[in-house]
Amino acid sequence: MQLTDAQRRDWLRLIRADGIGPRTFRTLINRFGGAGAALEALPSLTGRGGKRVVPPSRGEAEAEIAAAARLGGRFVALGEAAYPKLLQAADAAPPLLCLRGDPALLARPCIALVGSRNASAAGLAITERLAHGLGEAGFVVVSGLARGIDARAHRAALGAGTAAVLAGGHDRIYPANHAPLVDAILEAGGAVLAEMPMGWEPRGRDFPRRNRIISGLSYGTVVVEAARRSGSLITARFALEQGREVFAVPGSPLDPRAEGTNDLIRQGATLVAEVAHVVEAIAPLLERGDFAQGGPLALHRPDLADAPIFWDELDMENGPIPAETAEPPEPADDRARLVALLSPTPIATDELARAAGLSVRVVQTTLLELELDGRIERHGSGTVSLVG
Numbered sequence: 001m002q003l004t005d006a007q008r009r010d011w012l013r014l015i016r017a018d019g020i021g022p023r024t025f026r027t028l029i030n031r032f033g034g035a036g037a038a039l040e041a042l043p044s045l046t047g048r049g050g051k052r053v054v055p056p057s058r059g060e061a062e063a064e065i066a067a068a069a070r071l072g073g074r075f076v077a078l079g080e081a082a083y084p085k086l087l088q089a090a091d092a093a094p095p096l097l098c099l100r101g102d103p104a105l106l107a108r109p110c111i112a113l114v115g116s117r118n119a120s121a122a123g124l125a126i127t128e129r130l131a132h133g134l135g136e137a138g139f140v141v142v143s144g145l146a147r148g149i150d151a152r153a154h155r156a157a158l159g160a161g162t163a164a165v166l167a168g169g170h171d172r173i174y175p176a177n178h179a180p181l182v183d184a185i186l187e188a189g190g191a192v193l194a195e196m197p198m199g200w201e202p203r204g205r206d207f208p209r210r211n212r213i214i215s216g217l218s219y220g221t222v223v224v225e226a227a228r229r230s231g232s233l234i235t236a237r238f239a240l241e242q243g244r245e246v247f248a249v250p251g252s253p254l255d256p257r258a259e260g261t262n263d264l265i266r267q268g269a270t271l272v273a274e275v276a277h278v279v280e281a282i283a284p285l286l287e288r289g290d291f292a293q294g295g296p297l298a299l300h301r302p303d304l305a306d307a308p309i310f311w312d313e314l315d316m317e318n319g320p321i322p323a324e325t326a327e328p329p330e331p332a333d334d335r336a337r338l339v340a341l342l343s344p345t346p347i348a349t350d351e352l353a354r355a356a357g358l359s360v361r362v363v364q365t366t367l368l369e370l371e372l373d374g375r376i377e378r379h380g381s382g383t384v385s386l387v388g
Contacts, residue, residue, distance in 0.1 A: 001079040008096075009061045010035035011077055015095050016064075016197060017042065017055035022092045067198045071170050072186070073100040086110065090216030090242045094195040097213075098170060101191035105161050109286055110140040111278060112214045112239070113157075114232045115149025115224035116257050120343035121355040123149060123225040123257065126249055128156040130222060133275030135160025139282075142217050144210055145178050149224045149232075154181060158188040163217065166194040167202035167210040174202050211235040212242075219282045220245030222272055226260030233260050236269070245281055247272040252344035334358055335366050339386070342376065346383035 003011065014035045015025050028038040042053050056064075065075060076082045078095050082103040087093050111134050115123060131141050131153045141157035143150040145164040154162045164185055166173065170192070173179045182192055195213060196206060211234050215221050221239040223246070226232040236246050248269040251258025265271050270281055337356050341347075353363040367384060370376045376384050 001077070003077050003080065007035065008075055008077060009058060009065065010039055011096055012061045012064065012075060013055040013058070014038055016061070017053050019053050022095055025095045064198050068098050068170060071100060073098045073170050073194075075099075076103065084110075084217050086218065087213065087216040090212065092212065093216060094213065096195075098194045098198075099191060100170060100193075101163075101186050102189055103191070105140055105189065105191045106163060106217065108140050108161065109138065109282070110142045110163065110218045111282070112142045112218040112221040112235065113149070113153040113224065114143055114211075114214065114221065114226075114235050116226055116230065116232065117146050117148040117150075118257070118340060119148035119152070119225055120255065120257060120345065121341040121347045121352045122343055122345040123249075123251075124152045124341075124355045125347065125351050127152045127224050130224070130249075130272070130275055130278070131156035131162075132160075134278065135162075137275060137279050142214055144207075144214055144235075145173070145181065146231075147175060147178075151178060151181060154185060154190075158184060158190070161190055162188075163191040163193065165210050165213045165217070166192065167196070167206040168194070169196050169198045169200040170194050171198055172201050207231055208234050208238075212238040215239035215244060216242055218244060219285055220247055220278065222247040222249070222278060223261050223264060223269075224249045225251060225257040226264075227256050228259045228263065230260050233264070236264060245270065245285075247278055247281070249273070254344040257343065334362060335369065338363065338366050338370070339375070342384070342386040344385050346379045346385045348381070348383050350382075352384070 014020060014028065020028070029035060032038040032041055039055055042055060045053050068074065075096050076099050078088060078093055082099070083097065084106040113127065113131055113134070115127065119127070127149050134141055135157045140161040140163055141153050142163045142165065143153045145151065145154065145166060154164055162185055164182065168174050173182055185192060193213065195209060196202070208231070211231060215235050215238040218239070221235055221244060223232045223236050239246050246264060246269040248261040248264040249272050250265055251261055253262065270277060272278055334356070337358070338352065341352060341355050349363055349367070350360060353360045356363065367376060371378065375387055377387050378384050
């Protein structure tokens, strides 16, 4: 399938209409035979509470297409050759994606790598190792551009290929200080995708929407660090419901950032300590051609019981991002930064310095203060860990 410019504009108008999500979109297309006919029928339809469903005007849709083009973006429709095949097999796949970068990248096998925004230095180190190794094994690393694990995964995979999925519009990078990372991804031949409109500031529900795209693009999702109430666990849940593989990196039982990952392993996720553990599990899927060639998992897409919470209403009046989904503030000083990065898992001093962006001398001085306060414990080979 290849849409004409007029059809693409109609698709955009239909999916941007308030109250129409991916499933409603499919229902309308199937019922009326196309987006143009569905738009003509909208005046006779009502949304929740009897509210009329009003789509954007042709001019508004054309303005959004032009705004995306100025940033180097284009809208790719479900069913078109450039649309990622794995995502097409996922439940509630976005009818339209605004894509910047190389669409051919998303035709390669992808692995999602996600985790805590308040990541430990140990978590960042294993993320970098996994991202490098997955790239060398031929995989594209997919993540959500968040602080912590996501950002480290993108940076470590720049040379081999990485794709970032945005929670807001392409002109509303979140967090804003990751705009240079988006530029680096694009300059390195990567891809950046967004489902939400240009100008859209991400709200609380937009992060789960983004997460189901991250898992949907990927043969499997690797969770590095996640507390029990973590958005990364939502990504893992979507991966399971999409029939994809779920992997988790184990962590210390004393570290709250490992509670979610350890629970995933206990519930049956594949334990990951090195890249080979991921590659060995994914290799049979690649050999069979599942997902990408419309394999069996594409034919048995599970329904998500709470899908209306995420997709059936796109309420522009939703208010600010709730505290639990907003990016946490950066630690105010060197000591607080190091404490945030430390965990019960021993980490080398030079790795800690690199994660904190501090000189080794400053780190050693601060560690001495923490040791005198009884906050850290020293181990062999120059490693340290947090006490308690």
